[in-house]
Amino acid sequence: MARLDVKIGELSLKNPVMTASGTFGYGLEFADFMPLDGIGGIIVKGTTLKPREGNDYPRMAETASGMLNCVGLQNKGVDYFCEHIYPQIKDIDTNMIVNVSGSSPEDYAECAARIDALENIPAIELNISCPNVKDGGMAFGVTCAGASSVVKAVRERYHKTLIVKLSPNVTDITEIARAVEAEGADSVSLINTLMGMAIDIEKRKTMLSINTGGLSGPAVKPVALRMVWQVAKAVKIPVIGLGGISNAKDAIEFLMAGATAIEIGTANFLDPTISIKVRDGIDRWLDSHGCQSVEEIIGVIS
Amino acid sequence: MKKYILDLRVKSLEWLHERYVLIKLTDDKPLPEMLPGQFVEVQVVDSPVTFLRRPISINFVDYEQNELWLLVATVGEGTRHLARLHAGDTLNCVLPLGNGFSPVNESEKVLLVGGGVGVAPLLYMGAEMKRRHVEPTFLLGARSSKDLLMLDIFKRYGRVYVTTEDGSEGEKGFVTNHSLLQQEHFDRISTCGPTPMMKAVARFARQNGVNCEVSLENLMACGLGACLCCVEKTVDGNLCVCKDGPVFNIQKLLWQD
Numbered sequence: 001m002a003r004l005d006v007k008i009g010e011l012s013l014k015n016p017v018m019t020a021s022g023t024f025g026y027g028l029e030f031a032d033f034m035p036l037d038g039i040g041g042i043i044v045k046g047t048t049l050k051p052r053e054g055n056d057y058p059r060m061a062e063t064a065s066g067m068l069n070c071v072g073l074q075n076k077g078v079d080y081f082c083e084h085i086y087p088q089i090k091d092i093d094t095n096m097i098v099n100v101s102g103s104s105p106e107d108y109a110e111c112a113a114r115i116d117a118l119e120n121i122p123a124i125e126l127n128i129s130c131p132n133v134k135d136g137g138m139a140f141g142v143t144c145a146g147a148s149s150v151v152k153a154v155r156e157r158y159h160k161t162l163i164v165k166l167s168p169n170v171t172d173i174t175e176i177a178r179a180v181e182a183e184g185a186d187s188v189s190l191i192n193t194l195m196g197m198a199i200d201i202e203k204r205k206t207m208l209s210i211n212t213g214g215l216s217g218p219a220v221k222p223v224a225l226r227m228v229w230q231v232a233k234a235v236k237i238p239v240i241g242l243g244g245i246s247n248a249k250d251a252i253e254f255l256m257a258g259a260t261a262i263e264i265g266t267a268n269f270l271d272p273t274i275s276i277k278v279r280d281g282i283d284r285w286l287d288s289h290g291c292q293s294v295e296e297i298i299g300v301i302s
Numbered sequence: 303m304k305k306y307i308l309d310l311r312v313k314s315l316e317w318l319h320e321r322y323v324l325i326k327l328t329d330d331k332p333l334p335e336m337l338p339g340q341f342v343e344v345q346v347v348d349s350p351v352t353f354l355r356r357p358i359s360i361n362f363v364d365y366e367q368n369e370l371w372l373l374v375a376t377v378g379e380g381t382r383h384l385a386r387l388h389a390g391d392t393l394n395c396v397l398p399l400g401n402g403f404s405p406v407n408e409s410e411k412v413l414l415v416g417g418g419v420g421v422a423p424l425l426y427m428g429a430e431m432k433r434r435h436v437e438p439t440f441l442l443g444a445r446s447s448k449d450l451l452m453l454d455i456f457k458r459y460g461r462v463y464v465t466t467e468d469g470s471e472g473e474k475g476f477v478t479n480h481s482l483l484q485q486e487h488f489d490r491i492s493t494c495g496p497t498p499m500m501k502a503v504a505r506f507a508r509q510n511g512v513n514c515e516v517s518l519e520n521l522m523a524c525g526l527g528a529c530l531c532c533v534e535k536t537v538d539g540n541l542c543v544c545k546d547g548p549v550f551n552i553q554k555l556l557w558q559d
Contacts (some may be wrong), residue, residue, distance in 0.1 A: 022528075022529065022530075023524070023528060023529060024528055025526065025527060025528035029524075029526045029527050029528045029545075030526065030528070032304050032305040032306070033305065033307055045528075045530075053539060053540055054530065054533070054540060056535075057520060057532070057533055057534065057535075057540075058520075058521055058531075059530070059531045059532075059533065060521050060522070060523050060529070060531035060532070061521075062352065062353050062354050063353070064351070064353070065353060066353060067353060067354060067523060069523070069529065069531055071529065071530045071531060074530050074533070074540055217353060266523075268524070268528070269354060269355070269523045269524040269525075269528075269529065270345070270353075270354065270355065271307075272307060272396065272526065273307065
């Protein structure tokens with residue numbers, strides 16, 4: 001049994017496997033299928049200061065080896081989260097991390113400050129990369145100045161582990177990563193979805209209500225892996241890798257490319273127990289290759 | 303209700319018609335409890351084109367034979383792939399999902415209205431009603447007589463009335479034109495079928511003060527209420543068809559017209 005524990009800043013993970021925001025609900029939806037405390041962390045649904053209804057239906061289109069979505073951050077707001085959802089998840093014995101989004105730096109900061117007060121939420125993941133909302137989201141994540149402004153505002157009011165989720169829809173993702181590192185981010189996670197589109201040729205209409213959406217699933221994995229490798233070399237803070245990870249081999253690729261931990265997203269829809277299987281698969285691989293610890297393989301690709 | 307991921311075994315696969323296939327599944331262990339109106343997310347393996355699971359409504363559960371029946375219309379690549387399964391193959395299923403039809407009380411007179419492959423969940427609903435000594439009435443519509451599915455089995459559980467659009471069986475026209483609706487009063491209508499049909503049924507129910515629930519089938523990904531893709535606008539905001547539905551009382555929906 002190799003050691004699987006890793007650290008993201010101050011945050012200790014019992015193993016490097018987490019579930020990605022928006023693909024695992026609040027964890028509770030998957031409790032019938034797997035032990036939630038068996039993975040290193042659960043990043044819950046994107047939360048905003050005020051409730052959001054999200055975009056109109058249809059919000060999803062299946063694509064080759066992936067899917068597009070344009071959910072648009074539907075959530076009941078941070079106060080509802082603190083009052084009604086936090087009590088249900090606070091005793092799950094793993095890192096329960098909240099994904100935070102907003103439409104201005106002040107929004108992000110206020111939302112983060114309220115979550116800072118919750119004892120059993122040890123970290124937030126700042127979403128500056130949602131491609132499906134007009135006001136905010138990716139608007140901040142595609143320029144260094146925008147990304148810096150949000151991270152700076154949040155850092156002043158949030159004192160625990162701050163992860164910033166980066167958009168792949170940029171010219172050079174390493175610049176954004178360096179910008180958020182400079183403002184005090186403890187970690188970056190990447191990639192959020194790639195902007196895409198699909199058309200119903202019989203109806204002569206786009207498949208999604210807002211025309212475009214974010215592509216996820218195995219289709220994006222090579223792109224995600226390349227970006228993780230580039231960012232891991234560009235920053236000193238730990239990198240969390242995600243994008244199409246569907247099995248232990250995929251996860252090990254991300255670790256080797258320089259990710260200290262990984263997130264599983266769309267694959268949760270295909271197999272609700274996949275995160276446990278990926279954990280076990282990493283464990284078996286390390287054992288069969290004579291590794292004492294997962295840290296031995298992190299960033300071996302120079 | 304506890305949800306399971308099960309590798310069920312295909313016991314038989316029967317073509318009811320060139321577009322519809324009835325898949326009977328079984329397991330070595332007793333099947334878990336499932337409610338009428340709930341559904342299953344089935345895995346489509348080895349299909350180069352599809353990616354996500356496919357939501358299929360529960361057509362019938364035969365606890366004595368330990369069988370789960372899925373009635374599948376072959377409408378796309380995923381369902382066509384399912385229709386190529388053989389006896390002895392395994393089918394990975396996440397089940398049971400969704401809320402199901404609301405329970406019937408003994409004094410209620412209930413009409414179950416189905417259209418096309420939407421008749422599927424009404425069979426199990428009708429059978430469960432009969433088991434509780436409440437006789438259902440079925441009103442089933444289709445394009446033509448060959449599209450009417452499983453009529454003989456429906457007749458085991460209650461009276462069956464039929465409409466076809468071409469008049470090849472039963473009354474000609476849509477379900478909402480059937481004379482039964484003028485002749486008898488029902489306390490409740492539960493319906494599943496094409497959206498235009500369900501909207502017409504809902505309109506009839508509203509105009510006649512009949513309690514009515516509809517089973518929706520919005521495009522979904524996770525089936526568990528996690529991804530929020532399959533939402534329907536309701537008086538309570540956007541709700542997930544997969545978790546808060548698929549069955550909704552029409553009073554909850556914004557279908558007023």
